[in-house]
Amino acid sequence: MSKVLDLYAKAHRIPVVGDRVFSFAFSQVAPYFWSVRPLFTVIEPNRAEVVIRKRRGVQNHIGTVHAIALCNGLEAAMGALAEASIPSDKRWIPKGMEVSYTAKADSDITCIAETDPEQWGGAALSESGGDLRVRVRGVRKDGATVIEGEIRLWVTDKPGAT
Template sequence: MAKSNRLSSVVSKVNKLPEGLRPWALSKVMGKVIPFAGTSGTRVEKLTPQECVIVMRNKKKVQNHIGSVHAAAMGLLAESATGFMCGMSVPDDRIIVIRSMELEYLKRASGDMTAVASFSDEQLAYVKNTEKGDIQVPVKITDATGTETVKATMIWAWTPKKK
C-alpha cells in the first residue's frame, strides 16, 4: 500500500476550488514549494498525480536575445512539469531529486510556452510503491501556435529519507 504524501493532499484541496481559481492557487502553492518556479512566473494549469500542464508566458524576464522564451527557461518548464507530478507521487518518507535532463530544441519558439507531462497507471504505481528508484518522464513543450518546439526527458530519482 502506498504511503501518504502531503503535497498531494494540498493539491487535492486546491483542485476542489472553482475551476477559474485553480490555476492561480496551484501556481501560488507550487511557487512556494519551488521558489525558482514562482520567480519565473510559471502558471500551473493542471496538476494531478498523472498529468501536469504548466504555461510560461513570454515575458521579458524569461526571454533570450531574440525575444522568445530562453532555452534555460524551457528547461525549468520541463523540470517543473515532471517534478511537480513526481513530487505528488513519491511518499513523504522519501526524498526526490532530478538525476538527468535531456532537451532537444526542435524549432524556434513563438509566444507563450506550454509543457505537458504525464504518467501511465503503471508508472504512477511504480513511483508510489518503489522504495528507491528512478523514472524517465517525457514532457512535450509547445509554443503559442501549438507547434512542438522542445522534446524533453527528465529522469527523477528517489531514496528513503535518512532517519
C-alpha cells in the first residue's frame, strides 16, 4: 500500500476531523494546494475526489469558483490518485493539462480524477517512460460538470529500481 493511501486510510477512520487533518498534511507537501483548501473525500487506486468550497478566496469577479482554482483542485485529486495507484518501482510527474470549462462553478465543487487499472502496468509504461492520461472533472452540487479534461503524466522507473 502506498504511503498516501495508508495515511489517508488511517486519517479517514477518525470521525469528523480525519479527512481535514489529512487534507492539511497533504497540502503541506505541495503548499500551493492549500490556496484552495482541498478536502479529500476519496482516495483509492484509480480514483480520488477533492471538494473545493466556494468561498471568497477562490472566487473570480463574477462570484464563481475561479478557473485556476478548479485546475488546482483537479491537480490535487490527480496527485493523490497517482500516489495511490502507481507501482512502487515507478515515479511520475505532471506533463500537461487540457481542460474545458462547461458551466458556471457557482457552488462547492467536487474535483474527481480517474484512471483504469491497466494504465499503470505492462507495455503502457515501458522502461524508458510513458504517458499516462488521467481523466479529470469538476462537478457542482447539483451534479452538473463545470470543468472536464485530462492531465498527462510522464511515468518512469525510479532510479535503481528493477
